[in-house]
Amino acid sequence: MKNKIYLFGIFLLLVFSACEKDEHEVISIKPEATGVFVDTRDGHEYKWVRLGNLDWMVENLVYGVGDFVEPYYNIDDPDDKQMEDFMRNMEIYGGLYPYDIALTAAPEGWRAATDEDWKNLEQVLGMDSDELDKEGYRGDRQGELMQQDSVGTGLCMQLGGFFNYYGTRRLTDYMGVYGFFWAISPEQDEAEDVNAIYRKISYDLPKVYRGTTLKIKQMSIRCVRDAVKE
Structure with missing residues (x-):
């Protein structure tokens, strides 16, 4: 009986150790290529990374x-401080x-990222295919991977919150806490x-939320293009 209890204890220890190792396992996904694109409309320079068959800009659109x-002020009559905050936040x-x-804001050759x-x-970042079309939080570490800098995916997803209208009141919410990104769908x-x-x-x-919301809200745009591999 004592031998059985001892063996069971060893089994539990091994299971716990395996789970703990898996929980802290480091996933490293690197882009296949990187580059720079200059938006000729305003001269802004965007870096991009290639993951799968798509090139993703590594910063949110500013054009x-x-x-x-419309600037995302929280008051109707902004003072100098509001202007400074706005420029810094942008x-x-x-x-x-x-x-x-968002449907037409992307530069030529690029598009605002679609739901697809x-x-x-x-999926490139490891989400199971049976979760892709679900709503709510999905995946396991994809949201974390999307925020990595050049030591990882390089996507650097910025958490810009969103701008919304509450009756006659305008308000920027969750800046620095959540990133809200349009996923264009025909x-x-x-x-x-x-x-x-x-x-x-x-x-x-670490997960990624997929859902629907009002089109009048203002959210971030990440631009993509189909990768042209030489």
Whole structure:
């Protein structure tokens, strides 16, 4: 009897050790290629990384913010401090765009990432195929991998929050906490459809959220293009 208890104890210890090792296992996924793209519309330079069959910009789009894209102030009559905060936030997190503008905001040769593009990336980063079309939090470490800098995937997903309207009040929410990214979908581009698909990434959760929300909200854009391999 004592031998059985002893052997069972060893078995539990081995199982626990295996789980602990797996929990802290380091996953390293490196881009297949890297490069730089200059948006001729404003001269802004974007680095990009190649993962799977797509090139992903490694920062959120900034084109048109303060011009045809409304600045994300929290008050209607911004003072100098609000202007300074806005400019600093845009440099860190990029712009926040409503869905209709996201459809055409990307530079020539690129596009705002579609729902299929996001699923492609998630699968490259190890998400099970049976989770890709689900809503809510999915995967295990894909959200964490998306935030890695050049020591990992290089995607550097910035957590810019979102800009929303609450009645007559405007408010920027969750900046530095969550990244909200449009996931363009042809099925939801019709004007009468008020909702669209998006992704949410958190600073403290390794999974990736997939869901729908109102198109009038302003969110980040990550641009992609089909990789041209030589």
